Amino acid sequence: MHFLFRFITKSHFMKKHVLFIILLTAISVFGQEKLLVKYEQVSYPTMYDTNGKEIVQSPEMKKYFSKPVENYLTIDGKIGQYYKIEKLDNSQSSFKINMIGGIWDQNREFDFDKNEIHVEYMANNKPYILVDTIARKNDYQLTRETKKLLGYEVKKAEHKTEKATIVVWYAPSLPARFGPDRYINFPGLVLSVQFYMNGKTEPVTEILATSVEFNDKLKPYELKKGKIINKTELNKMIQDDEIRQKEELIQNQGVDKE
Structure with a gap:
């Protein structure tokens, strides 16, 4: 026994x-396994003139701005890249916007192992790479509300300010902390984002995942080359650009500077 x-x-x-x-x-x-998430981003921006009055947009202008933009998020372990897919515009529309000058962000990389974020910026038509630390927490309120997206159960998180409300839907069963653009640090992969101006029923910007695919042969996106800058240097560049734009506006309006 x-x-x-x-x-x-x-x-x-x-x-x-x-x-x-x-x-x-x-x-x-x-x-x-490497994960590829495809997103579509649609924006419906509200535009204002120099007097703060809302500009009535023409149907062609609305169509141009509301055209979906396709973006990819690739995840490999603790590293993720979020980037735009550049496509040729073969449309016959006469309405075009050329970005001349100004400062705007483009593609980005998250490295949760090093706790760093790298963001491509164009400043006055010159490339820069912002290197910053990733905040461990965000200001969103996690709720119990759930629904289904692409077959995954997603949970709702919300962040409200005096001027806007951001609604995020994340899937706890998919890799946590990753998401499109700057919407990260949730206990699951972010599959949907809606940005509302308070008082408006329609979102100003909406990002929606259209597919989730596991692919071991996936190649990561490589950020473009550019001068490395930190957050302080970026803020200084933005302040200088705002001053430049105001000076140009005054000159174009024929108003003498005091």
């Missing part, structure tokens, strides 16, 4: 041990 008890105990231990190894292997394989 003693021998039989030892045999059963040892056999039971071995089964549990084998099961643990299989489970650990499955987790390891899943963790090594």
Whole structure:
């Protein structure tokens, strides 16, 4: 009996041990998979003139701004890249906007292992790379509200300010902390974002995932080359650009500077 008890105990231990190894292997394989998420971003910007009055946009202008922009998010371990897919515009529309001067952000990379974020910026037609630390927390309120997106259960998070409300839907079953653009640090992958101006029922900007694909052969996006800057240097560049734009506006209006 003693021998039989030892045999059963040892056999039971071995089964549990084998099961643990299989489970650990499955987790390891899943963790090594690379994830590609495709998003569509649509913006409906409200525009104002120099007197703060809202500009009535023509149908052609509204159509131009509301054209969906396709973006990709690739995830490999603790590193993710969010980038825009450049496509040729073969439309016959006469309404075009050329970005001359100004400062705007483009593609970005999150490295949660190093806790760094790298963002491509264009400032007066020159490329820069902002290197900054990733904040460990965000100011969103997690709610119990749920729904389905692309077959995944997603949960709602919300952030309100005096002027705007941002609604985020994230999937707890998919890699946490990652998301489109700057919408990160949630306990699941962000699949949808709506940005509302307070008092408006329609979002100003909407980002929606259109597909989620696991692909081990996926190649990461490489940021463009540019001068490395920090947050302080970027803020200084933005302040200088705002001053320049105001001076140009005054000159164009024919108003003498005091």
